[in-house]
Every structure is written in structure tokens, then in C-alpha cells.
Amino acid sequence: MTEHAGRLRAEIRARLPKSLPRRLGVAVSGGGDSVALLLLLNEIAQSEGTKLFVATVDHGLRPESATEAQMVVQLAAGLSVPHQTLNWTGWTGEGNLQDQARQARFRLLTEWARSNDIHAIALGHTADDQAETFLMRLGRAAGVTGLSGMPIARSLDGVTMLRPMLGVTRQALREYLTSEGAEWIEDPSNQDLRFDRIKARKALSDLQELGISANSLTRVAENLAQAREALERYTQESARNVTTVETGDVCLDRAAFQALPQEVQRRILVGCVAWIAGAGYPPRQNSVDQAVKAVEEGIGTSIGGCLLVPQANKMWICRELNAVQRETAHPGESWDTRWIVSGPPVAGARIRPLGEEGLPRILDWRELGKPRQVLLASPAVWRADELISAPNAGFENGWSAELAVGTPEFHSSFLSH
Known part of the structure; x- marks a missing residue:
């Protein structure tokens, strides 16, 4: 040699x-x-x-x-x-x-x-x-x-x-x-x-x-990569302080979020969208800036296949119904590349979003404390027009919805791997 x-x-x-x-x-x-x-x-x-x-x-x-x-x-x-x-x-x-x-x-x-x-x-x-x-x-x-x-x-x-x-x-x-x-x-x-x-x-x-x-x-x-890693770790810790996760949706404390540096605010929002909608190309910066402003003003908006839904001093980030309206899967298969819905055998059962048709059939959905828009894109089990189950909306009926294998824990998703 x-x-x-x-x-x-x-x-x-x-x-x-x-x-x-x-x-x-x-x-x-x-x-x-x-x-x-x-x-x-x-x-x-x-x-x-x-x-x-x-x-x-x-x-x-x-x-x-x-x-x-x-x-x-x-x-x-x-x-x-x-x-x-x-x-x-x-x-x-x-x-x-x-x-x-x-x-x-x-x-x-x-x-x-x-x-x-x-x-x-x-x-x-x-x-x-x-x-x-x-x-x-x-x-x-x-x-x-x-x-x-x-x-x-x-x-x-x-x-x-x-x-x-x-x-x-x-x-x-x-x-x-x-x-x-x-x-x-x-x-x-x-x-x-x-x-x-x-x-x-x-x-x-x-x-x-x-x-x-x-x-x-x-x-x-390489120097900027080290700076990025430091920002990621600070963003991760900040996300732990300003967010909670409930059945795949993220809830922001608006006041705590607004106290963060703007770069960290942007990173948290981009991270939420990637975790909920899938890590593809990140949203354009002007879209992210508009979403940051929406959180500040407490108004709803959409970004990258997700919705920002205000609720008092909170801001919910969830999947957008339009993004999954045509998504279907068999029980046990991946739905929206994110959820695995399983339960007892039901002939003809299919997984599709709960939607405007299904939510009114769950009489006590308000007890979950989530805005209705947050629940619309959640996975539900249907047999033709019959709603069998909507696990994330409080109507389990023997079924469960779990995040697919390989889905990172929310807070760890802010770090590059």
C-alpha cells in the first residue's frame, strides 16, 4: 500500500x-x-x-x-x-x-x-x-x-x-x-x-x-452540523416543556411556545408536522412562518398535511382530513403509513378516516377535550357505512390503534439519526 x-x-x-x-x-x-x-x-x-x-x-x-x-x-x-x-x-x-x-x-x-x-x-x-x-x-x-x-x-x-x-x-x-x-x-x-x-x-x-x-x-x-445538533437538542428540550402528545396529536401551550426563540419555534412546528404527516420535504419557510404567526394569534391554519386548531390557550396540531380522505387499509395493515388498527374479525371491515360522517355517531366525543377537527382525520373501522370503531375518538368497541413499528417517540424525533 x-x-x-x-x-x-x-x-x-x-x-x-x-x-x-x-x-x-x-x-x-x-x-x-x-x-x-x-x-x-x-x-x-x-x-x-x-x-x-x-x-x-x-x-x-x-x-x-x-x-x-x-x-x-x-x-x-x-x-x-x-x-x-x-x-x-x-x-x-x-x-x-x-x-x-x-x-x-x-x-x-x-x-x-x-x-x-x-x-x-x-x-x-x-x-x-x-x-x-x-x-x-x-x-x-x-x-x-x-x-x-x-x-x-x-x-x-x-x-x-x-x-x-x-x-x-x-x-x-x-x-x-x-x-x-x-x-x-x-x-x-x-x-x-x-x-x-x-x-x-x-x-x-x-x-x-x-x-x-x-x-x-x-x-x-461540519461546523454548522455541530450548531445544528446543539439546536436540535435545545429544540427537543423545549418541546418537552411546551407540548403534550395525545393519541398521535400534539398540543402546544401557546404562551410557553411564544417565549421561545423564533428559530426554535419554527423547528418545533416542522418537527410536529414531520412526526404527524411523515418526514418528506419540510414545509417552505414562508409556510412555517405563517404557522408560527397563527400560533401567536390563536388562529387556525394548515401546513404540510396537518391542521393547527386553536383551543383557548392551546394549539392542537393534527392530521388534516383532506390529506387522508381517500386513505383505506385492511385491519392490521398500515393506515396513513402511521397507524395499525386491529381488533376482532369483522367481515368487510376497512380502515378509513372517521370524518364528518362518523364523528356525530360518537355521542361522548366531547369528553376527550379535543376540538372536533382534531378527531376527523383519526383512523376508524368501517363496514360499508357502518361505524365499527374509532379508537382515538373514544369509541373502541374491542379495537385499538397503535403507532406503526418504527415510528419514533415524539420528542426523540427532533434529533437527527
Whole structure:
């Protein structure tokens, strides 16, 4: 091993978990970054008794993609590492291609990992990728969370995504590959200025004269990541003081909430929405600011598939009926990706929202102390037009509604994982 390779290996190992998983996935496209990752990780894995598995996502967007995937097959075979090509056929020609391809890539990788008992996947993102991400988010006026960049580790659908090369530049990896006599593929889209990331790449090159480099921006992102973690912990503690949780809904103490710094107020509201409606793209900042104002003024509003419902000095945050109006499931299945409703066998039973049709049939719902809007989107058991049960609205009738396995405890959900 050359001295250069040894430094790269040490840098990568320092950003991996102290104890490597016994089975570790590696996403390899055939580009220089991921090829270098595979070669270096293979050395680390062999020395620590970890078994590697390689996956290549073929998006099928270029005629050469199948040939490139085959090159990775041969590379993995030469290392005696199992390989599988994952094909994406979901592009319809509409929407943001890069975003849809990215989402498909992560979905295919996590499905592959779970089917192969792999709990972590290493990705080939570099310091350059981190710096480009920083510049793109800077252009969108992102805050601390956005500018803290890509995390070193992130849990996604039960699989941990690892980015051990965020401290390594593309140039250093190319030098390593050249010294090893290794081959890699240059994606022509990496020169296409129609894509924002390529524009950011060019801008980063132009900033070199100011001393702004991939390494310096990566350090800035890491500093902001530490600031983000501190904010998350303060937000978590603040949420414990100003919120209570009842059957999946969150109730805010408005006065205590208004005493918090505005950034923490925003984070609490975004966290509530993510916990109730699911963690997708967070609401836009102007929507969050309007929701903060609604809490201050004690008026109702909607945000991200949730409702803010005022009640005296409280503000309830719950699922919005319109967001789940067409959601149905069989008993025991996940409803709204959040609830598991189960009970005695009832032929033809289906889970759907309680709604305006069902709530009047529960005569004592007011005894729960919740506004009616909070109960409308709660899960209920129906047989045709007959209401069998509404566990969260006080009408159990032998049924129960539990949060689905994997749903985080509310207050712990404010911390990045």
C-alpha cells in the first residue's frame, strides 16, 4: 500500500462506525469516486472481517448505462465481492429528473439492503459533493440545517447510509486510482451545465482564488452540523416543556411556545408536522412562518398535511382530513403509513378516516377535550357505512390503534439519526 493510499484509507476509516457491521453494502456506479470507495473499503473490510456487498443502480437514462453496470460487475468479481444491478424504469419524462433519479436510487438501495440482511450502505460522496451541496443551498438562502450539508450517517427506511469520504477530494481519489492502475467511467452529464450541481461545480472552481475550496466549505458544513445538533437538542428540550402528545396529536401551550426563540419555534412546528404527516420535504419557510404567526394569534391554519386548531390557550396540531380522505387499509395493515388498527374479525371491515360522517355517531366525543377537527382525520373501522370503531375518538368497541413499528417517540424525533 502506498503512503497516499494509506492516508485515504485512514481518512475513510475515521468516518465509519467504530465497529463495522458484519455485512456492509457499497453503492458503486462505476464513476471514479465510488470505484475508489470500493477498492479502499475492500481493504478495510478484509482487515476487520466484514463482508462487502456491491449494488449498482442502472437508471437506464443513457445507452451506455448497462455497459457501465457490467464494468462494475467485473470489478466486483475481481475482488470476489457479490454484486447486484438494480434497474430503474420509473422515468416518465416529467418533473425534475435528477430529483426523481435520486429518490429512486435510495429506494432501490434500501430495498436491496433489507432483502440481503444489510443494515448499512457506504456511499461515494466526497468533499466536492459536500461543497457543491453547500453552494446550491446557499443560493436558496438555506438556514443552519440546510447549510450543514449531507450528514456522515443517516437512517433511511431502517438502513444507515454512510458517507465516509466527505473529507476526501475527487482529485485525491483520482490520484489514488491512477497510482493503482484502476479504471473508472466519466459520466458525460458531469459536464452538463443545465444541472445546478454542475453549475455549482464550476462556481467552486472559480472561487479557488479567494481560498474557498472543497475542503474549506466542507469544514464550514461540519461546523454548522455541530450548531445544528446543539439546536436540535435545545429544540427537543423545549418541546418537552411546551407540548403534550395525545393519541398521535400534539398540543402546544401557546404562551410557553411564544417565549421561545423564533428559530426554535419554527423547528418545533416542522418537527410536529414531520412526526404527524411523515418526514418528506419540510414545509417552505414562508409556510412555517405563517404557522408560527397563527400560533401567536390563536388562529387556525394548515401546513404540510396537518391542521393547527386553536383551543383557548392551546394549539392542537393534527392530521388534516383532506390529506387522508381517500386513505383505506385492511385491519392490521398500515393506515396513513402511521397507524395499525386491529381488533376482532369483522367481515368487510376497512380502515378509513372517521370524518364528518362518523364523528356525530360518537355521542361522548366531547369528553376527550379535543376540538372536533382534531378527531376527523383519526383512523376508524368501517363496514360499508357502518361505524365499527374509532379508537382515538373514544369509541373502541374491542379495537385499538397503535403507532406503526418504527415510528419514533415524539420528542426523540427532533434529533437527527
